[in-house]
Each structure stands twice: as C-alpha cells, then as structure tokens.
Amino acid sequence: MEALAVRLSGFDPYVDGALRIVTFYDTLMRRRVDLPALARASAGLAECVTGIRLHGTGRVTRVSPHGTEPTAAPAPASSEAPVTLDDEEIGTVWLERPGPAGPLDEVVLDRLAIAVAAAVERYGPARTTMADPALVELAISPDGDEAARARALRLLGFAPGPLVAVAVRSSLPLDRAAALCFPGAAVKAAPLAEVGVVLAAAREALPDTAGLPAGFRAGVGAAGSPERSWREARTALRFTTEREPVVRHAGLGALALLAEVPAAALRDNGDVVAVGRIAAGQEELATLDAYCATGSLRRAAELLHLHHSSVARRLDQIAKVLGFDLADPRGVTRARLALASWRLSRD
Structure with a gap:
C-alpha cells in the first residue's frame, strides 16, 4: 500500500x-x-x-x-x-x-x-453525552442487582449519590435534547425503545421551557435512585401535552395514580368516552384543555386568544357532550380527570 x-x-x-x-x-x-x-x-x-x-x-x-x-x-x-x-x-x-x-x-x-x-x-475531558445503551439500561433497570447497577453508574462517570432521570421524546438528536434538559451540565443519554433516557447528578432539570422546539416532550423524575427516578420520568412523560411539554413527576401528586389504571379500564369509562368524542374537534379539545388548566372562563379565553363569549359558547356545547355542568367545581375536577385519563388511555 x-x-x-x-x-x-x-x-x-x-x-x-x-x-x-x-x-x-x-x-x-x-x-x-x-x-x-x-x-x-x-x-x-x-x-x-x-x-x-x-x-x-x-x-x-x-x-x-x-x-x-x-x-x-x-x-x-x-x-x-x-x-x-x-x-x-x-x-x-x-x-x-x-x-x-x-x-x-x-x-x-x-x-x-x-x-x-x-x-x-x-x-480527557471527553464529556461526551451519548453513552452505551446497555450500561444506561442496567443503571435504570428495576430488576438489576445493586452491585451491577453501581458498576454501571461508575462506568458512566457518576459518583455515588442521587440522580435525576428524564424521559425524552423529540425530533432533535438525543445529545442536543439532553443539553436542553440540563444546560451546561455533564449528562449521559441513550435511546431506549422509542424514548430517550437522560441521566444527570441531582439538580434542577429544564429550568426554562420557553425556548423548547415544537414537539419536544420530557418527563422528569425526582432525584433519587436511578431506577425509581426513571419510573417516575416515564410516568410524567405520559402527562405531557403541547401546552405543557415538560412535566415533573413531583408536580403530579395524586394524578400520578391514574397511570396505574389499565388503559382498557380508562377507555371504558363514560367520561373518557365523551372526551374522545370532543377530541374529534381540535378547537373543542383545545378549549376544554385551556379551561381545565385555568379553571376560569376568562383566563381560558386569554390563553386561547379568543373573546370570552366565544369560549362560553364552546363550553356550553362541550358540557352537553360530557353530560355534566362545567360551572360546578366538581364538574371541573371531573373534566380534568377525564381529560387526563383520555390522554393516558391513548398510550
């Protein structure tokens, strides 16, 4: 040669x-x-x-x-x-x-x-983001033994201590998505099935969601053991929406219990079926979502950039489909649960 x-x-x-x-x-x-x-x-x-x-x-x-x-x-x-x-x-x-x-x-x-x-x-310092998927999976697996998990975390470069896991779905390459989750921090990421895994030493993730690209979704687990934080991150990811692209498990509270209900049971619920009919119209679904998020007709109108009378008319039609009064606080709670359950049932 x-x-x-x-x-x-x-x-x-x-x-x-x-x-x-x-x-x-x-x-x-x-x-x-x-x-x-x-x-x-x-x-x-x-x-x-x-x-x-x-x-x-x-x-x-x-x-x-x-x-x-x-x-x-x-x-x-x-x-x-x-x-x-x-x-x-x-x-x-x-x-x-x-x-x-x-x-x-x-x-x-x-x-x-x-x-x-x-x-x-x-x-060094290499500071690469992408890691061996097998090591990451071992670190977050609920079935692995602690010695193997500790070795995997050591090979990934993490010192002993609590970690934060983030479950990501995005059209961005995973290393760039990871940088959005923890700006300027050393993280490790790997694809797992259709979800990206991002691990970092315990710190606040995603401090600012204003500049996130369209379609970006992230569920954030609480700081702790990686397997538990990852389980929480996956649950939180299921609650993300276009309006709320980042959800922290700690902020879900009792709503996280809905993720434990089988999808078939959710789909059989009458309120969830009604929300499915409303979802056939994007304007109606957006209106219900805004109203459930704010609990106020006028604030929902501001969020939708509509006159409050237009939102009121839509809510009247939505209430007829749901079969209960959205002006009643119990009706708002019921609508919120039905909307969250409908989204979870589609996973």
Whole structure:
C-alpha cells in the first residue's frame, strides 16, 4: 500500500501533499501529543493561526504559526471541521487563513480533527453525552442487582449519590435534547425503545421551557435512585401535552395514580368516552384543555386568544357532550380527570 501511495504521489502533487499531511498527523498521534502540542504543530504546518474548541468545557486553544498565542483578535475561520467522538460532535477545529482556504486545508483539518478526538479520549475531558445503551439500561433497570447497577453508574462517570432521570421524546438528536434538559451540565443519554433516557447528578432539570422546539416532550423524575427516578420520568412523560411539554413527576401528586389504571379500564369509562368524542374537534379539545388548566372562563379565553363569549359558547356545547355542568367545581375536577385519563388511555 505504501509503495502504491508513493507511485500515486509522483503523478499528482495534491496526492503527494495529502500523504505528507497524513504521515505528519500519524506521527503526532503515535507520540501521543496533547491538544496544545497539536495546535502548535498544526499552526506551523498550515502557516496560519489554528484553533481548537471543545464544546463540553468551552475550552478554546488558538496558536499562531510561531507557536505562541496570537496577539491579534480572532479572525473569521477560513475553513473549519467538526471533531467527533463516538458519533457525537464534541468540538471544532479551524484555520484563520487570510484570504481563501488553501488547497490542502481540508486535509489538514480532517486529520487534525481525528487527532484531537484521539487526544481527548486519551487525556480527557471527553464529556461526551451519548453513552452505551446497555450500561444506561442496567443503571435504570428495576430488576438489576445493586452491585451491577453501581458498576454501571461508575462506568458512566457518576459518583455515588442521587440522580435525576428524564424521559425524552423529540425530533432533535438525543445529545442536543439532553443539553436542553440540563444546560451546561455533564449528562449521559441513550435511546431506549422509542424514548430517550437522560441521566444527570441531582439538580434542577429544564429550568426554562420557553425556548423548547415544537414537539419536544420530557418527563422528569425526582432525584433519587436511578431506577425509581426513571419510573417516575416515564410516568410524567405520559402527562405531557403541547401546552405543557415538560412535566415533573413531583408536580403530579395524586394524578400520578391514574397511570396505574389499565388503559382498557380508562377507555371504558363514560367520561373518557365523551372526551374522545370532543377530541374529534381540535378547537373543542383545545378549549376544554385551556379551561381545565385555568379553571376560569376568562383566563381560558386569554390563553386561547379568543373573546370570552366565544369560549362560553364552546363550553356550553362541550358540557352537553360530557353530560355534566362545567360551572360546578366538581364538574371541573371531573373534566380534568377525564381529560387526563383520555390522554393516558391513548398510550
């Protein structure tokens, strides 16, 4: 293979340059150099400022062609490439070349990215989010023995202590969804069936839900043992809605007991059947949801951006389908339970 590469390089100067770059980085990796050494060597090779950034720590390394810290302010990157480890983007490398990118800059960045990933894996801090699904499943399994669970948590990088589990459904890649759950924190995540598992040391999850993307849903368990927190997180996930995309199990209270009722029993209930008929009309379902959430006609109208008289007319029609008075506090409680049961029965 080496002999073939030498022959090819004689026909194409680009191939010759690319092979020299590959050999250059192979040598650095064999010598097990660290990130600062990689940045210095790359800046000298490319003859321009070279940068390395790790997303997990925010650490940035910039080096001039002279091997020193650049005195000038950072310039726009002429070219850049992602650094990936275990199929997760953990950082970025770039060149700050004045003018257009050079013909071999892409090769330089490709090999530099590979070398950075190897150095991070060797020396740390890797801070990767995605974890081995088998380890995560062992950590949250209710059937595993405590010794195996403790070993799995240790391999995942968690110190002894309470953990918070979050059950996530989202169109986002799971590592990005995990970052939304615990901004700036070290977490571990893995897909389990159709649900994403996110584990973190005990702390408040999802402090701000205003910027969550459409379709994002998360159920949050209480801090404690991972298997119990995961069970609570899955239950909380079942109560999420478009209006309330994040539900904490601790906030459900007695409502969590509904999740223990078999779905068939829920579907057979007369009130749940009536809510199913109401759900055939999206406007009516949204109105019932808003009214149950607020307990007030006027506040429901504000939530729906409608005049209160329009909401009143809808609620009159909904009450006829339900068969009980929504103006009665007991009727509101009954409607809330029926609406929650209807959603649970569809899982």
